[in-house]
Amino acid sequence: MGRRTYYQRAFGLPLAEQIRDSRVLLVGAGGIGCELLKNLTLSGFGDVTVVDLDTIDLSNLNRQFLFRREHIKKSKALIAKESAGKFNPEVKITALHDDIKSLQFDVNWFRGFTVIFNALDNLDARRHVNRMCIAANVPLVESGTTGFEGNVQAIKRGITECYDCTQKETPKTFPVCTIRSTPSQLIHCIVWAKSYLLTELFGVSEAMEALAADTEGDADEIKNLKGEAELLRQVVSHRDSDNFSKEVFTRVFSEDIKRLRDMKDMWKSRAPPTPLPSEFGEQEKLPEDGGDALTQQDQRIWSPWESYVAFDNSIRRLQKRFLDGETVIEFDKDDVDTLDFVVASANLRAHVFGIKPQSKFTIKQMAGNIIPAIATTNAIVAGLCVLEGLKVLRGDIHKAPMVFTNRSADKSLSAERVVRPPNRDCHVCSVARMLLFIYPKTATLGLLVKDVLIRELGYSDFSVMNGSGIIYERDSNFGEEDDEEWEDNLNKTFGQFGLKEMRFITIHDLSEDEPRVDLELAVVTRENFSFSIELQEQVEIPKRPVPPVSAHGMTNGATNGITNDAANGATNGITNGPSNGSANKRKRDLDDDDGENGAPVKRTKDMDLVDDGQNQAPVIRTKGIVLDEPILDDTHNGAIFIDDD
Incomplete structure (x- = not known):
């Protein structure tokens, strides 16, 4: 009996054929992504595209089962395709080692998929995919886990609330997939300092253990990895040297960063790191007390030079403990030596990657809130993702309320009673949308304002916003129609503004008499285009709804896009579940x-x-x-x- 026969018996012929013919996008090949890709291939989905920019790290192997030791430092997307393809050779898997926020993945690209699954580990990327799916009108199955807690949410424009309909707290957990190569938040730098650098210098080296056990990987790749590991081991072997602190600094903040910059593909859509010169510590004379007084100042943010002083000071203290017989030193937020080391190292790494540093007091709090990922939770959530995806394909998204997992033995799995409708004040899904085709070299903001917004769409008073903020405003209440403050921007091309910031343009109606809802223009670039700028088609832009007024004169519902349900927030993509x-x-x-x-x-x-x-x-x-x-x-x-x- 063939594989397809089993699918038809399990799902029924109509749904089985729909699954086979659908095109699926999976964003993320980490903890949830590995489980989800396995589920998709074994469920008979015929065409799956996987996008992930990260590379495999040793810490991933305990729960991301598609990867092995020989895959360390290789692309997650490419290895996931190779491993999952063995489960079902009939499935076409396309792997893209790239950032989902790259300009090539525009609205039209998203429109080519039947359903999209999010398996991401950071808030910014989740919001981006949510916005692209809303703009492309493609259903999205969003998921996330934090320890034992997890959630799955099916999202469809105009039917359900979207990911941004409720306010999300800043995640307190860390995305382990990015801390080694592409940190974007201070917490990534903290985890790197605590779980990687401190362990390598004064603990048991996991990198050397992984390479020693690797006998099946590519010979050239293994040779390169062993060369890098040998350089680090040479530094570690000098723990009894007076120059140990400087050698560590040169290796991790100068030489390693230079090597990272040479990986050009990583920096196509983000700013590359800036290595610190090896003589950075020689620009000023170290304080007479070696930095003891500085490390007591835990309420203010240290400068890069002060972080170097604290780095040198803490390494010397840890050196002494090691030479006194403490062969394995682990982080403890109440251990002042390890805490000072983590604070100084994290802030120096933040400086290298252009991330805002923080005080010792703040970093101590952040370092104590790290929640480990749990493989079982990832597996449960990935299974729920496929079940919700099947509802989407059947057209039963109205039967797909948000589902939650938690640690409670009495109620480990729960679901909201009904699908939540869109929040009418949501800045992502409760707006009008149009596609705007441009030729970036000749399309100017002035053409958009005068030809499209004023002449075609009939706007009078309005503001134009991109990802960086307001770039033009026209308000007749303030005298001149074209405020001189914005006049210079009218002659700028879209290319001069930066296409990354101009992927979406939001038009806010400032009219006092029946203003319209916000208009979101999804920008699509065309190199062979007969016009500089053109709307694909016009849609009706409804009037902005007036909030209902209660008997006491207070408006009900959401204010500024924040609903009462959002008051408790969410952590790492986990939205609070239904009440008991x-x-x-x-x-x-x-x-x-x-x-x-x-x-x-x-x-x-x-x-x-x-x-x-x-x-x-x-x-x-x-x-x-x-x-x-x-x-x-x-x-x-x-x-x-x-x-x-």
Whole structure:
């Protein structure tokens, strides 16, 4: 019996064919991504594209099962394709070692996919993919995990809330996939200093252990990795030297950064790091106390020079402990020697990568809030992603409320009762949208303002914003229609503004009389284009809704795009789950237990009947999950499903 026959029996012929013919984009090949790619290939999806810029690190191997020791420092996307392809050779897998925010991945590119799965580890990239999916009108299945907690959210423009409909807190967990090569936040630098550099210098070297066990990798790659490891080992072997601090500084903040800059593909869409000169520590004379007084100042941010002083001071203290017989030194936020080392190293690395440093007090708090990833949570969430994806393909996204996992034994899996509608004040999904085609060398802001916004779309008072802020404003209430402050911008081309910042342009209507909702223009560049700038098609831009007024004169609903549900925020993509009870739910008495047409319903010990508050037939709650149609047995559409809506 062929593989396709099993798919048809499991899903039913119509859905099995839809799965086979769909084009899927998977963004991220890390903890969730590895599990999800395996699930997609084994579920019969015919065409999967994987995008990930990261490379494989030793710390990934305990949970990212598609990778082995011989894959360290290789592309995650390429190795994931190679490993997952063995599960199902019939699946076409395309691997792209690139940043999903690259300009080549524009709205039209996103439109080429049937459904998109997010398996990312940082907030900024999540928001970008969410915005692109909303603009392209392609369904998105968003997911995230933090320790034992996880969530899966199906998103479709105009039907469900999007990722930005609720406010998200800044993640307190760290994306381990980027700390070694492309840090973008201070927490990445902190983890690098704490879990990598400190361990390599005064602990057990994981890098050397990995290379010693590697006998099957590419010979040239292994030779290169062993050469790098040998250089680091040479530095570590000088722990009894008076110049040890300077040797470490030169290796990790100068030579290693120069090597990283040579990897040109990494810096196509981001600023490259700036190596510090090896003589950086010689620009000033070290303080007489060696920096002891400086390290006591924990409330202010140290300058790069002061961070070097603290770096030198802390390494000398750790050196003494090592030479006194403490052969393995581990980080403890209450250990002042290791804390000073992590603070100084993290701030120096932040300086190299153009990241804002922080005080010793702040870094101490950040270093204590690191939550490890758990492989089981990733696997559960990846499975839920595919189940929600199947609902999307069946056209049942209205039956795909947000699903949560948590540590509770009584309610380890739960789901919201209904799909949340879009937040009408959301700046991403509750706007009008149009495609704007441009030739970047000749298309100017003036052409956009005068030919498109004023002449074609009829705007009078408005502001134009890109990723960097307001670039033009026209307000007749302030006298001159074209404020001199913005006049110079009108002659600038899109290329001069920077295409990265001009990927989306937002038009905000400043009219006092019935202003329209914000208009989002998705910019698509064309090299062979007969016009400098042109709208693909015009759509009706609705009036901005007036918030309802209560009897007390207070408006209900969201303010500034933040709903009450968002007050508790989210961490690393985890949105707070449904409450344990709601006002319109009550347990029914045994005498009230009736099904359709008044027929009694048998209740087991794990089952409660719940009134939906709308005089509808009761639904069944099994172990904390509300199921409207708990068991679906359809011989045409496939095997028995447990439907978690």
